[in-house]
Amino acid sequence: MPYPADPIVLSYVQAEQLLKAQKQGQSSLELSPDLAISTVTVQLSDTGVVFPQGEQLSWQQVEKIKRADVNCFVLEAGGELDPIRFFSEDTNRMCSLMPTKRTPTMLIAGFTMHRIVDIDPMQDTLKKVATIAPLTGRVLDTATGLGYTAIEAARTAAEVITIEIDPGAQAIAHRNPWSRDLFTNPRITQLMGSSYDLVPTFEENSFDRIIHDPPVFSLAGDLYSGVFYQQLYRILKRGGRLFHYIGDLNSKSAGTVTRGALKRLQEAGFKRVVRHPEAFGVAAYK
Structure with a gap:
């Protein structure tokens, strides 16, 4: 009940x-x-x-x-x-809570924030998290959205820091029943702002795991840049793991983005980058 x-x-x-x-x-x-x-x-x-x-x-x-x-x-x-929808003047984008047969996703500027074809948004989240399991210690989630990643990470991590740039997205999460733990779990700390601006303020070697699940490249190109990857590498502890959601690694549309991301991650210092097509992204190791 x-x-x-x-x-x-x-x-x-x-x-x-x-x-x-x-x-x-x-x-x-x-x-x-x-x-x-x-x-x-x-x-x-x-x-x-x-x-x-x-x-x-x-x-x-x-x-x-x-x-x-x-x-x-x-x-x-x-x-x-x-x-359940919200127009954000900060980003000039409309956000809405989009239903599926079970767990809802969020629609921002016409893009769904989770995979919904032949997969449930929660299953999508679990596939992402599984690539860098176990999630222990201090975890950074660079794009809160509905908070599913932060909530799942907080099941095993000691602390989760999650960042959201769009007040509209947070307004939608507030009204989503599946996002309740985002606001009640004491192990989750929410920060409002741009990950591009906030990540450089974190201390070096301060996170055990990073989940980088940005919007599509056309909405957040700076979060796919070499400069940003260098900052992610800097704040990750030695032996730490990063998951970077990119999109369908086998599709033509994501192919160029994937190749560029792999190259820039390696240039940033990550010693090993492993493709995870089942999770639509890559895992990188420090």
Whole structure:
């Protein structure tokens, strides 16, 4: 059961379940109010849906949710349905919480922040983390996003520092049920700002692991630069490991970026760089 204070967050997945139950004449249904984390029993009537705490959703609102494939929705206390999206004036980009069959991803300027074709965003996160396991000691996550990487790293690491440049992304994470631990786990420290600017302020040899999962090159080219890789090398401890998400290593579009990244990582000092096509990135060792 979710805590009473947790908002109800729904997507087309729950909407389809509700409409199917309505069509079958059911009077109640086990439904997730937090995008497949937990379930509650909701009551169905001719006018709509009633949740355990009394929140109500009309069938017209359910239809609206069903038609949206790039937005999740929060059911506000007054019965209003609010799409989880945010336009950031800092970056001039629209961010939204994009549903999948299970764990949501974030859509920024038309780009999804996780792989969603034949894979779940959480599975995507686990593949990235696995490339440099075990995650122990002090871990740096250079791009918070929804915080899945930071949350997973904090399961085994002593401390996780995670950086987010976009207030819009943090606003979306605040409303995402899957991001709750990002704000409650005491082992996670969030910093707002540019990784390009903040990483040089960290002490030399101060991290055991680094997860570098930047936006696509066209949105954050400076995070693929030799200068930035040199800073990542500087702050990583001897024997430390870095995972760098790049994209599909076997695709033509990512090929040029991959070759350049491999070359610059080696020039930055990393003694070994290993391709991990299953995680769409490379692991580099100091």
